[in-house]
């Protein structure tokens with residue numbers, strides 16, 4: 625039974641390469657042994673948007689750890705669904721920096737060039753992340 629979970633959160637402090645690097649290192653170490661894949665998107669330096677895919681128990685367990693992590697606040701579930709297949713199977717935890725993404729892609733899904741994940745639906749967030757995957761905007765973590 626596969627599920628996909630999408631959430632947004634606000635970084636507790638300005639997002640530095642060090643913060644993202646340590647989150648990604650933990651994710652890339654832990655996720656493969658639990659069969660979890662996904663993408664972490666850093667939105668304009670202060671908001672995280674993450675998709676997690678995998679077995680229901682494993683995704684729920686990782687999400688409950690993520691919820692307790694004090695590196696971010698306002699963790700908000702945007703979408704949770706049972707799925708037949710993964711869309712991000714190629715990433716232990718891919719990374720996207722929205723500041724480096726073509727503005728045209730963001731404007732397709734956002735009212736303003738600065739995307740606020742708290743203002744879009746889970747479905748739209750997922751479609752954006754998928755497009756980022758197919759436009760080669762997702763780095764590393766394969």
Ligand SMILES: Cc1cc2nc3c(=O)[nH]c(=O)nc-3n(C[C@H](O)[C@H](O)[C@H](O)COP(=O)(O)O)c2cc1C
Pocket residue numbers: 633647650651652654655664672674676686689690691692693695696717
């Ligand atoms: C935005 C964000 C995303 C995270 N994503 C993951 C993840 O995908 N997998 C993971 O194991 N930990 C993730 N973490 C880290 C967890 O909250 C937790 O610190 C970590 O899993 C603990 O790892 P350990 O049990 O090896 O010490 C994330 C943390 C933050 C702030």
